[in-house]
Amino acid sequence: MGILDQLAGLLGGATGGGADASASGGNVSESDIHDHYRQLTNEVPAHQIGDAVGPALSNLGTSQVLQQILNSAQQMDPQQRGGLMQSLLNGLSSGGMGGNLSGLLSQLGVRPEVAQNPSAATPEEVAQVAAHAHENAPGVFQAAMGFYRQHPTLVQALGTVAMTQIMRHLVQQRGT
Secondary structure, eight states: OOHHHHHHHHTGGGTOOOSSGGGGTSOOOHHHHHHHHHHHHHHSOHHHHHHHHHHHHHTSOHHHHHHHHHHHHTTSOHHHHHHHHHHHHHHHIIIIIGGGHHHHHHHTTOOGGGGTOGGGOOHHHHHHHHHHHHHHOHHHHHHHTTHHHHOGGGTGGGOHHHHHHHHHHHHHHTTO
């Protein structure tokens, strides 16, 4: 029995609609989620896990995305935060925001200098922009989540809600 089959049982066949482990029909501790995720990373290629982040997080509500990205951004160094922020800003710029990017950042409470120097972004600013993209530009959000393909160790920093959704997404994809 492979890890994805084990996870299917743990997650109730990945048919539950809830984002947290308890929604899967059982009481699964945070420790269990981390343990299963570590086992998953030993058996599933990192690129496959990274590719699952965007679609998995897209199933979460915007407030959950904000919290999960904040969790991860707090573990990133400035260069990593800048890379994720740059990806989000590039997508928002090319997605029609263009010259109004500064106005958008201002509305989101993001300092104007972040547009020119994404590495200066705080974890909170990265989370704000990611949550905005999640809600208003889903394609930009999913593309930006490709960041985790290059930084698979940061996936755990997203938190247990995100890891559960990622595992659920991988289980659902195993048959296709």
